[in-house]
Amino acid sequence: MSAGETIWVDNPPFPANAKQAVNDAQLRRNIRNATSTIRQRRATMVEELPDWQQLRTAGAAIKDEVLAHLDRYLEQFEQAATQRGAHVHWARDADEANCIVSSLVAATGEREVIKVKSMATQEIGLVEALAKRGINAYETDLAELIVQLGHDRPSHIVVPAIHKNRREIREIFLREMGDAPADLSDDPHALAEAARRHLRRKFLQAKVAISGANFAIAETGSLLVAESEGNGRMCLTLPDTLISVVGIEKLLPTFRDLEVFLQLLPRSSTGERMNPYNSVWTGVTPGDGPQQVHIVLLDNGRTNVLRDQIGRQALRCIRCAACLNVCPVYERTGGHAYGATYPGPIGAVLTPQLVGVEHAATLPFASSLCGYCYEVCPVKIDIPTVLVKLRHDVVKAKQPSAEGALFAAAGAVMRGRRRWTRALRLAPLMRLFRHGGPPPISRWTAVRDLPEPPRQSFRDWWVSRSVTKRGDQQ
């Protein structure tokens, strides 16, 4: 399976997906409620830290240091992890990573694995790849479980089932779980209890677990998973074999750097002071936890992103999803409209860079450039600037188009004072289309009037005023 198959974007393009999504009343309500709750929680948590801006600056600087010397930190990490008994594998792309993980699972003789929630494994389509090899992978994160049972796709980086409300979740559990109580209510505690009982059996049976990692420490060779439920911790401690797929940009130089990131991440992602569970492991600890520990370091397009001086800041991302929760576009379309693993503003800058702008040409335009994402980003990714840069890349890669001709013509008019002055005198023609016009004007006039054009332009007023004034003075 290649990246092109697993990352499915621009088919249909974002605006078409969005058109459907904005008319889905249930989806709109679910996402509006959920994002406004998380948004408020985050704001409260961030306000109580007087040094939040300094933390953001530190987070960005640490990540930039890693990205500037990625080769060195990766080797340091490999050496430290290997010394402590982990096996480190290198995967150039999704295919290689899936092959490595499938072979490792196959070597254990197991047919079932349990999974910690992980964006990297979503990105490479690992669950589907394992299924092709006859291996069942069970998601254990509650929201991922809902998505998996519902034969659905995640729509949010931190809260993958954000598009479902509890009534819908109850229906999925009753229909798909197999061991859900017949009298299951839609009370959140009852739903969580049903999931807990369902998952407990998996935890106790599984011999192999697969995870991602939030952070990888170059200095010590340690990995860290931050989560809220404790299901991740079960996966990380109970089985004999643990396989972790880790994007190469997840590195931090030293253990001490966690001081910054364990403040930034929970406050930004779930609006908590601390993640309820932070699990850190370093290779193998004899007699305690998994005795076979594998780490798959995943590139899958990341080194290409590094090449772009403006775009590379997207690799600072720690997957907190704060940008999704404040994004006015995401709030109205949900995550599926983006058609890729990473939705929302960060997805709009990450996906086109990972798969190539020609394969995701509408994503950089899926933003009004309001800048809210940049304001909340804990590692200061200037998403609007990267979006504009990627739009430029899309335009450069595009065949000549009517739109291109229109912009070229407008540019030519604006490059000359006389042409511009004359063009302004055509403004009254706009009156013809004030309440409806041909495409593309119709896209505006569908829900808005055009303004009543003025009798004269500003510059014509200025010139006539100067003439009058000169007359007055004489």
Place this chain on the structure above:
Amino acid sequence: MRVALFTTCLVDALFPDAGQATVQVLEHLGQPVEFPLEQTCCGQMHANSGYFEVALVRRYVEVFSSYDAVVVPSGSCAASIHHQHPMIARAAGEHWLAKRAEAIATKTFELSQFLVDVMGTDDVGAYFPHRVTYHPTCHSIRMLGVRDRPLRLLRKVRGIDLVELPRWDQCCGFGGTFSIKNPDVSAAMLADKMEAVIMTGAEVLCAGDRSCLMHIGGGLDRIRAGIRTLHLAEILASTEPGYGTNQLPTDTAETTR
């Protein structure tokens, strides 16, 4: 101090009242202002659509480099001049132009910034006895950082009934060509913004960007909401009958260039 007005192409073409009001406010404060006729557009619409018009960056730099300050009645265009001009110049490999663009950006002020920071006042002596709500445009607060300067100016207006806009931090959904390329999302955002504006009971919606006002105002007009949109400058230029005068002072600058 030689001060130039960069009206922006939108105000020049479609909303001259906002430009005239800007001139009035400045002259009322005793600050002459010039309007170099060679100016056209900052190139933001092009840039945000992916077309980098380095010629428009060069034009801005050349037209305004001889002034001590440039006043722009738009947070969005001022932000573009600050943040996008150097990037566009660099993308074209014109590093010298990028340096000059950065230098001119430091002298380029959005109207409320110029009034509060350069002129040192938040009371321009305006009188506007109407119920007004203010929409802080995204680029003015997030890219440019005008903070509460426009509100400070509005609070000092005599007779004004200024009401807070609910969910004021939300984008109106304009986004330049975003409104054309993603019309459905844009319309959904516009609907929520209009609802917030209507809920205030205001008769006037005010902002520092005519572009966002064209968008929200276009929606309000379509549903016959009976709410006017006015640029910040237009409210600041309103004076009490007999207090000020709409006649222009005679000691103002001449047309230049």
